[in-house]
Amino acid sequence: MPDGDGQSGNEIEIEAVGKVFGQGDTAFHxxxxxxxxxxxxxxxxxxxxxxxxxxxxxxxxxxxxxxxxGRLRIKGQDVVGQAxxxxxxxxxxxxxxxxxxxxxxxxxxxxxxxxxxxxxxIAATTDEMMHLVKMEAMAARKPSELSGGQQQRVALAxxxxxxxxxxxxxxxxxxxxxxxxxxxxxxxxxxQVETGITFVFVTxxxxxxxxxxxRLAVMNQGRILxxxxxxxxxxxxxxxxxxxxxxxxxxxTLNVIAVQGRGADLALPGGRTIAARVxxxxxxxxxxxxxxxxxxxxxxxxPQGTGELSATVEGAVFxxxxxxxxxRLSDGQPFTVRRQNNDDLADPAKGETVGLSLTPGALxxxxx
Amino acid sequence: xxxxxxxxxxxxxxxxxxxxxxxxxxxxxxVAVYSFLSPGNMGGVxxxxxxxxxxxxxxxxxxxxxxxxxxxxxxLAVFQRTIWLSLQTTVICAAxxxxxxxxxxxxxxxxxxxxxxxxxxxFWTNLLIRTFAIQEMIRNTGTLNTALLWLGVIGEPIEMMxxxxxxxxxxxxxxxxxxxxxxxxxxxxxxFRLVEAGYDLYASRFQVLRHVxxxxxxxxxxxxxxxVFIPSIGAYVTPRVLGGGRSMMMGNLIGLxxxxxxxxxxxxxxxxxxxxxxxxxxxxxxxxTTRETGGRDGQS
Ligand SMILES: Nc1ncnc2c1ncn2[C@@H]1O[C@H](COP(=O)(O)OP(=O)(O)OP(=O)(O)O)[C@@H](O)[C@H]1O
Ligand SMILES: [Mg+2]
Numbered sequence: 001m002p003d004g005d006g007q008s009g010n011e012i013e014i015e016a017v018g019k020v021f022g023q024g025d026t027a028f029h030x031x032x033x034x035x036x037x038x039x040x041x042x043x044x045x046x047x048x049x050x051x052x053x054x055x056x057x058x059x060x061x062x063x064x065x066x067x068x069x070g071r072l073r074i075k076g077q078d079v080v081g082q083a084x085x086x087x088x089x090x091x092x093x094x095x096x097x098x099x100x101x102x103x104x105x106x107x108x109x110x111x112x113x114x115x116x117x118x119x120x121x122i123a124a125t126t127d128e129m130m131h132l133v134k135m136e137a138m139a140a141r142k143p144s145e146l147s148g149g150q151q152q153r154v155a156l157a158x159x160x161x162x163x164x165x166x167x168x169x170x171x172x173x174x175x176x177x178x179x180x181x182x183x184x185x186x187x188x189x190x191x192q193v194e195t196g197i198t199f200v201f202v203t204x205x206x207x208x209x210x211x212x213x214x215r216l217a218v219m220n221q222g223r224i225l226x227x228x229x230x231x232x233x234x235x236x237x238x239x240x241x242x243x244x245x246x247x248x249x250x251x252x253t254l255n256v257i258a259v260q261g262r263g264a265d266l267a268l269p270g271g272r273t274i275a276a277r278v279x280x281x282x283x284x285x286x287x288x289x290x291x292x293x294x295x296x297x298x299x300x301x302x303p304q305g306t307g308e309l310s311a312t313v314e315g316a317v318f319x320x321x322x323x324x325x326x327x328r329l330s331d332g333q334p335f336t337v338r339r340q341n342n343d344d345l346a347d348p349a350k351g352e353t354v355g356l357s358l359t360p361g362a363l364x365x366x367x368x
Numbered sequence: 369x370x371x372x373x374x375x376x377x378x379x380x381x382x383x384x385x386x387x388x389x390x391x392x393x394x395x396x397x398x399v400a401v402y403s404f405l406s407p408g409n410m411g412g413v414x415x416x417x418x419x420x421x422x423x424x425x426x427x428x429x430x431x432x433x434x435x436x437x438x439x440x441x442x443x444l445a446v447f448q449r450t451i452w453l454s455l456q457t458t459v460i461c462a463a464x465x466x467x468x469x470x471x472x473x474x475x476x477x478x479x480x481x482x483x484x485x486x487x488x489x490x491f492w493t494n495l496l497i498r499t500f501a502i503q504e505m506i507r508n509t510g511t512l513n514t515a516l517l518w519l520g521v522i523g524e525p526i527e528m529m530x531x532x533x534x535x536x537x538x539x540x541x542x543x544x545x546x547x548x549x550x551x552x553x554x555x556x557x558x559x560f561r562l563v564e565a566g567y568d569l570y571a572s573r574f575q576v577l578r579h580v581x582x583x584x585x586x587x588x589x590x591x592x593x594x595x596v597f598i599p600s601i602g603a604y605v606t607p608r609v610l611g612g613g614r615s616m617m618m619g620n621l622i623g624l625x626x627x628x629x630x631x632x633x634x635x636x637x638x639x640x641x642x643x644x645x646x647x648x649x650x651x652x653x654x655x656x657t658t659r660e661t662g663g664r665d666g667q668s
Contacts, residue, residue, distance in 0.1 A: 062568060064564055085568070085572060090569065097561040097564070100584070101583045110566075110569050110579070112567075141491065158569070350464075
């Protein structure tokens with residue numbers, strides 16, 4: 001770990017947490033063997049497809065669900081068995097859950113009121129929060145009189161007002177249209193930096209996860225598959241699911257020729273050899289077939305005969321900023337190259353044979 | 369007469385009452401007209417205009433000195449008891465109905481219907497039979513006293529029959545489902561995530577109840593209170609069987625005028641008073657309970 005200052009830098013420590021719903025035949029493992037450390041002040045994201053257990057994990061942290069097994073510490077203190085109202089953790093719910101019978105100001109002040117803070121302090125903090133989320137003009141409205149984006153901001157202000165140590169955000173932006181969503185992403189990030197509160201953010205939007213997080217965990221079927229910085233997750237996925245879920249990618253099935261330390265030499269179709277990185281914890285055996293990935297933007301089309309690979313053009317799709325060129329390698333595997341449209345390069349003609357040059361060190365061998 | 373004009377004014381300013389009168393105009397009109405006639409010899413009415421019945425609702429004339437007019441304390445006591453018992457019944461039903469409805473609303477969806485169904489079971493039996501069953505429970509030689517005597521908890525039977533307590537017990541039992549059902553309907557619509565949001569924001573259980581749940585199920589309380597209070601005010605069978613002559617309510621007083629009393633105009637006037645009490649109570653109640661929600665669009 002880069003900051004390595006141990007206990008004091010860790011906000012939430014989750015050890016071997018499991019959650020089973022139901023019993024016997026109907027038992028469902030919503031979470032299995034979750035190990036996770038969230039550092040103080042970081043923007044941490046849980047990313048995964050629908051139903052993978054993101055909300056369940058968030059609810060375990062908030063205290064709404066009790067883990068079936070494992071340990072959970074907040075700021076070094078064991079909180080299993082502690083009620084939600086005892087934890088200095090607040091939640092922005094997936095559907096906002098604003099109190100419909102209270103005004104915007106009353107909603108925002110609710111947490112402080114329950115904490116028994118003096119009236120003057122509640123009023124001052126409420127004003128400050130409304131200013132922070134730019135909702136001053138709507139203090140006296142009821143939630144039903146607000147737009148989705150406004151409700152979202154109120155939910156955020158309500159959760160921030162008691163100054164929690166940790167803010168849990170369950171897909172807070174999923175109900176918003178694209179433009180508002182982008183705006184709110186920037187705003188959330190700004191709020192997180194300004195307040196210094198640890199954010200645990202849930203999303204199933206990979207782009208959102210990559211742009212906002214300091215670190216993220218990719219989940220599937222109740223497990224954490226990979227944990228790391230957006231850069232690590234994008235460029236060095238360890239599992240097929242992660243590589244596939246985040247961005248577009250090329251999967252290649254290749255033979256291992258040699259293994260040295262954290263790398264391996266693989267045989268490419270056409271006879272050349274390439275050095276590849278190997279996912280942590282994996283030691284491929286020489287002579288076996290492995291699965292490797294490379295992102296479409298990490299390959300370039302070069303004149304026939306040069307580059308590591310040779311491929312036939314199958315078609316090109318224009319995306320505005322870039323073009324996706326679909327190819328087929330000499331052994332029949334599909335391959336896509338993404339080329340930025342910054343100069344007037346003509347698209348290669350269908351059926352043309354071209355060479356492919358791969359960015360050195362970009363190929364990554366996957367687990368499984 | 370002064371009091372009459374006052375009453376009529378009330379009717380004119382109360383559109384709710386107007387609607388009620390129009391809707392139930394037939395029988396009501398007859399009752400209203402009867403209250404201004406004279407009693408017939410063998411019951412019924414004689415077609416002579418008279419305000420005597422109305423006078424007698426509130427006042428008493430000394431038999432020997434007719435100019436000595438006093439308030440009719442007996443009637444006023446019955447009015448007072450009726451209102452007081454009905455209010456108590458409503459409060460008891462609300463207090464018992466809330467946890468019951470909450471229990472049902474928090475069961476798994478497929479079980480809730482069974483519990484709701486069980487709540488309605490008492491309606492299958494005739495009210496009179498159920499009331500006599502309560503009498504059997506609480507009379508001096510009834511089940512409860514016998515058991516307590518046998519256990520040695522008490523030395524002598526507790527007198528429960530023909531007391532306000534007996535009437536209260538009977539009415540609470542009979543009207544409880546009328547509180548549970550609308551409360552359940554309100555709770556069923558309650559978004560339990562709001563309860564979680566309350567806990568998340570440091571509210572204690574009691575604070576969640578007071579600041580989140582109660583305000584949100586208020587419509588259920590309002591509907592339930594109305595459904596319990598109105599039939600309580602007009603209750604007849606329960607106070608008759610369990611309260612007897614000692615703990616009489618307006619329903620019984622009215623019944624008496626049409627029966628033994630043979631004073632239909634007085635009975636009619638009393639019935640009108642009953643109606644006014646209900647309407648006034650309703651208007652007053654709706655005013656105070658809907659005050660804050662009434663002004664919800666006032667701001668922007
Ligand atoms: N109370 C419960 N009882 C039984 N199963 C549950 C319960 N809550 C969640 N589950 C199951 O656990 C799994 C994970 O649910 P969870 O809500 O955590 O998913 P999620 O990752 O948040 O999905 P989404 O992106 O759709 O919100 C789902 O398959 C769900 O059906
Ligand atoms: Mg979810």
